[in-house]
Amino acid sequence: MAVITRERPVVDRPPPVPRKSYPKWARRAPLLPALIFLIVVTQLPFVATLVISFMKWNSLDPTNRGFAGFDNYVNVFTDPDLRSSIVNTIVLTASVVLISLVLGLGLALLLDKKFRGRGFVRTMLIAPFLVVPVAAALIWKHVLYNPEYGLFNGILNWLGFDAQPDWISTMPMSAVVLSLVWQWTPFMMLILLAGLQSKPIEPVEAATIDGASSFQIFRYLTFPHLRQYLELGGLLGSIYIVQNFDAVFTITSGGLGTANLPYMIYQTFYQAHEYGEASAAGVIVVAGSILIATFALRVVSSLFKEETR
């Protein structure tokens, strides 16, 4: 893999210095400020969140603050809204990642061919990913889905259909998924396109000479080569979409059964002012994400390995 060969670049050796005068810690000392900074901005907040998650803490009720034990965690797991938000998060993440991976793969395969105006088409296709997420959600809510002046119903009207469906109310989850797929397909496409363009041409030529069909070339050469790129796209996409807040907040305001975990945490923190419970939910999300990122990928990659061997 190309990445490996670049992992250890040749570094100019410093002029020979008598080693013994520098103990190990002195050579590493210059890294210390960066390490401290990293700990301060990442690990301390995590420890603080952990501590708060074990506390009774409603910001508007300062007299009733203290240690709560596992109460917050019990509340999080017994709250039916929070449980359904976990399911929503899984449904949302899985469907967005899978659909945008499939669409992104198709687009990447098309863009891998040479044609006039390829650069222009590529730029246009990337555009949705560059839109600020909350702006994208607003575009979908108002410009496209709105039943009164939205473009979808405008097109239906223009084509001569009388039906003017209320898109978000009738299919809230699909509406959120669709807007996210629109944003994330370009991301998947970019990663897969990079994979396609790093593919060596010789095996394909050899396969063609041996009489392989284009589907066979895709199935036995291109697809295995793309495997790690698909994994990477799936993993990065999952990490970001698990956290998605903008689309749910803007399009449905968490109503109609679309509230996901980040939205519930927002609601617990900003509406309920329950800092303890929100922290507990946050800790659970982190634990869940790390767990999924570790195990899911290991499972997926081992499956692929067995298949391609």
Place this chain on the structure above:
Amino acid sequence: MSSIRTPLLRTFGAATAVLLLASACSGAGGGGGGADSVNVLMVNNPQMQDLQKLTADNFTKDTGIKVNFTVLPENDVRDKISQDFSSQAGQYDVATISNYETPMYAKNGWLAPMDDFVAKDSAFDQADILEPIRQSLTAADGKVYAQPFYGESSFLMYRKDIFEAKGVTLPEKPTWQQVAEAAAKVATPEVRGICLRGQPGWGQVMAPLTTVVNTFGGTWFTKDWQAQVNAPEFKEATKFYVDLVRNYGEAGAPQAGFAECLNNMTQGKVAMWYDATVAAGLLEANDSPIKGKLGFTQAPVVKTDSSGWLYTWAFGIQKASKKQDAAWKFISWASGKGYEELVGKNLGWSKLPDGKRSSTYQRAEYKQSSGSFSAQAEAAIKGAKPLNPGVQERPAPGIQFVGIPEFTDLGTQVSQQISSAIAGATSVDDALNNGQGLAEKVAAKYKGQ
């Protein structure tokens, strides 16, 4: 292959953790400022942005007191205030709080009472402040803890031209049944009968709906903290509201909040709109396509005399502030009559931070710019009863909300159910039975007290 797998994973694992945690925590900035300065924390509404523009050239020039503004969106302001005020850190001397928070913050001991300042400052003229607004900023101990910057109630706005064309009339004080009949008569496929909020949120659908519940005789809680969310009156009111929106309301109602209804009304897609009085100024603005075509009535009623809500953004002083005198001077200026005149002359009379003083409604220039609705708006605010908005006694102040910290969460959770009912995804009965369970949990906390 496997050589990079593990480090890669670790990196992403760590990255996930970092990204998720970063959103969970936020720190506080530095305080300070000189002796002749006050730190003000404000919500970023347009009226506050005007205030920010006018302060240096007027207030600071006259008094020598420098004002440092921190301007944030509503949710962030609430969060920042509760952080700074609960620890009494004294970073901010003055903060904008609404009539929802004022009594609670005062009870927590976060605010400085203003009675002494008011008594010494005759130019401020406390008696000129509209009574319901003053009442809503007074805590249980009878002291005033905040001074209003602007205030609003709710009323019914309708298209006079459409009503005339259809031969439909509305009385000065319509009942909800009359409004529903009118909606049925004026509704056409192109123009819906009425716009009512359906977007989830305690400040969205729950605000107008709670005023409807009040006037139908319902309440969230009785005086002795019995939850009443699935009581017959609450249910009747909610069914009425949901049916009205489903039959004659705007398209896309489950997502429609203030902004969406404003849009629908401005574009002529609806014939009536029940919402905040501040909306009238936007509908009658010079660039509005429906300017001059509007009629206004008081909030529709059923069992009560009036049913408009009451909301005000006001200035409170942090108890721990060491610059309370300077802070009062700023508040006295910003909430005073002189500031209204300053805005009128510099920025236009339609931009006046109105809805708080009787004298505002006597100004000739103001009447000229807001004549079509100012009398109705004034009557709506004057008719509001923040301590007794329904047919029964209440355990906490508030018209379109219940003045307890738990209400933002309770209201929002119930509102999501109501929004689903408006979408037809659940029934009103199920929505309110779920809501009752949530309300009972809240009530249990207070019952013993």
